[in-house]
Amino acid sequence: MPYTGPINNPPATGEAPFWEYGYIPSLPMGIIGCVAFLLVSGGQLWWFVKKRGTRSVHGLFFFACVTEALGYGARLYTHGHPFSGMSFLLGISLIQVATILITAGLYKSMLTVFIILDVVWVLMQIAGQYFWASAQAAEIVDDTPMFALGTSTLIFLAGNVLQAITTIIIFVFCFVILKRSARVLAITPPETIVPHIKPLVAQIMISLGLFFVRLIMRIAEGAQGAYEKAATNEVYFGVFEFAPIFLIIVLWAARPLRKFIFPLGHPRYHAKASAQEAAIASSVSGTGSQSADHGVKA
Numbered sequence: 001m002p003y004t005g006p007i008n009n010p011p012a013t014g015e016a017p018f019w020e021y022g023y024i025p026s027l028p029m030g031i032i033g034c035v036a037f038l039l040v041s042g043g044q045l046w047w048f049v050k051k052r053g054t055r056s057v058h059g060l061f062f063f064a065c066v067t068e069a070l071g072y073g074a075r076l077y078t079h080g081h082p083f084s085g086m087s088f089l090l091g092i093s094l095i096q097v098a099t100i101l102i103t104a105g106l107y108k109s110m111l112t113v114f115i116i117l118d119v120v121w122v123l124m125q126i127a128g129q130y131f132w133a134s135a136q137a138a139e140i141v142d143d144t145p146m147f148a149l150g151t152s153t154l155i156f157l158a159g160n161v162l163q164a165i166t167t168i169i170i171f172v173f174c175f176v177i178l179k180r181s182a183r184v185l186a187i188t189p190p191e192t193i194v195p196h197i198k199p200l201v202a203q204i205m206i207s208l209g210l211f212f213v214r215l216i217m218r219i220a221e222g223a224q225g226a227y228e229k230a231a232t233n234e235v236y237f238g239v240f241e242f243a244p245i246f247l248i249i250v251l252w253a254a255r256p257l258r259k260f261i262f263p264l265g266h267p268r269y270h271a272k273a274s275a276q277e278a279a280i281a282s283s284v285s286g287t288g289s290q291s292a293d294h295g296v297k298a
Contacts, residue, residue, distance in 0.1 A: 003136050003227045008083045010141065015081075017140040020088040020133040022232035025075040029238055033072025036246055041065030043253030054257040057105045061252055064101035068245065071095035085133075092129050095241070096122050099211070102248060106170075106207050121163035125218070128156025132226045149226065157222030164215040171208045174201050200260035207251060210244040217241065 003018055011017045044062040048055050071094030077087040103118050131145070131152030138145035147155070181197045217240035221231040230236055 003140075005227075006082075007140060011083065011137075014086055015083040016085040016088065016133065017083075017137050019082050020085065020136075021078065021082075021091075022227045023234060024082045025079050025091070026234055027076070027079050029234055029242070030072050030076035030079055032238075033242055034069045034076065036242075037065045037069040037072065037249070040246065040249045040253055041069070044249065047253070047256045047258065051256070051258050054261060057257045058252070060101045060105035061249055064098045064105070065249055067094050067098035067101065071098065088133065089130060093126050096126055099214075099245065102245065103167075103211065105252070106204055106211075106248075117166050118163060121159045121166065124159030124162070125156055128152050128154075128159055128222070131155060136226065153222055153226060157219065160215055160218045160222060164212060164219065167208055167212050167215065171205060171212075174205050174208070177201055178205075196260040199255075200257070203251065203255060203260075207248045210248050214240055214244045 003022065005019045005022065007018055008015060009017045041062050044058045044065060047058040048062055051058075071091050074087045074091035074094060078084055078091060081087060100119055100122055129152075131147040132149065135145040135147060135149040135152050137143075139149070145152075178198060178201045181201070185197070217230070217236060221228075224230045
């Protein structure tokens with residue numbers, strides 16, 4: 001279905017000739033997005049600053065929160081300036097770029113190729129959405145777009161489908177790891193201290209499942225069309241875009257990576273404690289031997 005909303009023709013400098021979201025982003029959704037991600041970023045910053053060993057993961061989650069908050073800030077600006085082209089581009093770019101940081105944190109320990117693929121797929125989605133808007137604007141002002149509306153939709157749809165496939169592959173890897181680790185842990189002596197592998201992999205799989213829900217909604221948007229119900233209803237955006245990403249961040253703030261990898265604390269501190277205990281034992285031993293020598297001399 002073609003765009004049927006208000007027209008701004010001729011557009012002023014920096015403005016689009018139509019509502020590029022297909023609707024005016026609501027004020028409550030923008031405020032909730034900004035405040036919620038800034039609040040939950042505090043938990044990620046705490047783990048990043050205070051705990052060694054997992055800083056890279058929580059650092060990625062922290063910057064993802066900040067990027068998401070900036071994206072929702074751009075949506076807030078669009079609420080007051082519905083024809084603004086720059087705020088639309090910033091809104092769609094920042095909110096989607098933040099997902100690169102989140103997925104990088106989820107499978108940072110895996111092959112770098114998956115992070116590279118994720119960057120490519122997200123850039124395709126951003127390009128597809130931008131070309132959507134450009135094609136629609138060109139149609140309104142009788143200009144020639146870089147890509148036709150149908151081609152732009154296919155680019156956006158392909159980026160989401162390929163990212164969904166990558167997510168499924170990672171999910172399968174996690175499932176295999178979960179199964180094999182269960183067999184290994186079954187024969188591990190009970191006194192052996194090992195990372196909490198099963199809860200960690202389960203949490204990663206839950207996060208991937210939430211992320212996959214978001215992708216399914218975006219695929220539905222591309223399949224329906226740029227300005228059909230799925231793409232122009234902000235309730236769907238809040239439920240399937242905001243909520244899954246927010247829940248992932250909350251989950252990793254409440255159950256940080258270090259609790260799984262270092263169940264008894266970071267090994268560095270154990271090494272220091274062991275060294276101190278050894279020094280104390282050596283000191284006590286030396287004092288005892290000196291007392292014995294004095295007794296012999298007496």
